[in-house]
Amino acid sequence: MNLAIDALIGLGLVILAWQTISGRSLFRGIVLFVVFGLTMALAWARMGAPDLALAEAAIGAGVTGALMLVAYRRLVQLHPEEPAQPNRRRSRLALPIAALAAGLVAVIGLGAVSAEREPGMAGLAVMSELADTGLGNPITGVLLKFRNLDTLLEVAVLLAAFLAARTVFADEEKSPTPPRGDLPLVGALLAIIIPLTILVAVHLLLAGSREPGGAFQAGAVLAACGVLLILSGRLQPATRMGLAVGLPLVLGLLVFSLVGLAALVMGAPLLALPGLWTVYLIETAMMISIALTLVLLFAGASGLRRGDS
């Protein structure tokens, strides 16, 4: 029965991926890609990885889908007709290469699955080491205790992607989104959804030390808040990045680096976190930075200002 559900999800993934690649319309492709991401979230839940399910639903499907839709809208705005659909490339080698790649992945995977698991493997050692850190969620523990430099640089990569995207559009004048007629229903929705979203984000952040969740999932949920505010015209993209935007943008990187350096000053190894409170401090700062970076990427702007409505 369980295997049947897994097989159904796997089949769905393969069909959705094929449709995404081979469909005619780009817009349809984006929608299918988002559905693919949500099905991936189901697959993660089935594979016993609820952290990944949350991350995939919020970041993989939600944020990526929103960014793709924004990019598509800008393509349509530049040339109002359906963006030119270049013919598919005809390549005799495509199918053999794809089959070879799939075979390679299958061989690696099947080899790894059937390999004997040694008792002294890193994963088991990590689990026993984490037992006395007070972090109930092993994923958060690994991210902040054993791979702290990776996690720090991960935040840096996200920031670098935003800065690079801004550099590409350095000389562009940003036209403000035209104010829409304020719909009473949208105002009511925002009044309910925004506090709830913030609640969920904070819960994900705090729960992240014990249960599935963490700064990245919480940041993506918080970013959804900002995206709603931009779509409803409450927040407008701005050309200049003020201190009110710039400081939170680098807050995660700043706090993480400072705490890590403080550890070095006090004689501990670089980036060793002295206690559980530093974990909460760093995760909160990271959540704010991640959310703001994602919102700015969505807005395609350097800064934000309050809307007129």
Place this chain on the structure above:
Amino acid sequence: MNIVEWIAAGVLTLGAVFYLAGTVGLLRFPDVYSRLHALTKADNLGLLLVCVGLGLLAADWQVGALLGTIWLLGLLAATVSAHLIARHARHGHGQATTNSEES
């Protein structure tokens, strides 16, 4: 299986039937407005039935409260998005009456 599980299974199946009907309506109905009807009405009822079924299985008031919240949020999202789509269609954007797959 005891009697509660049988009832839950029945309610869940009924919910799935409503989802199926809503999806078929979404794909088959001719214009935006009737598609919205199919999507919001049938799917909201389907979601309610699925939530009730899961609540019966869980037999826990905390889980029940969470499921109720999920249903209310689903209603809210469906209401507002259906309103926005219908308004958009009424103001002449998109293809309100054609049965094109890509609107």
Place this chain on the structure above:
Amino acid sequence: MNTAWLFVIVAALLFGIGVYGLIIAGHLLRKLFAINIMGNAIFILMVAASGSLDGSPDALPQALVLTGIVIAVSATAFALALMVRLYQLTGKATLQDDEDADD
């Protein structure tokens, strides 16, 4: 046949579809879909092959994949910006080689 084997097969199929899509896609957005699908295939492979499906969950590959998801989104966001800029400047969202080269 168990869950791990099943998901390894799924990962292999997804990777093959991704590679195929990457080669034949004309539009850059479609190439981005393909790259993201390839990435997801590798994520599935890493978790499925770590043995966490059948025995005790292994936090290491899951943490690696979590990092991977965030990096994939960062790269996709930058690639989308490049694509829109290319379209602004040239009016095309394809690579030069894809139109001229024939092999």
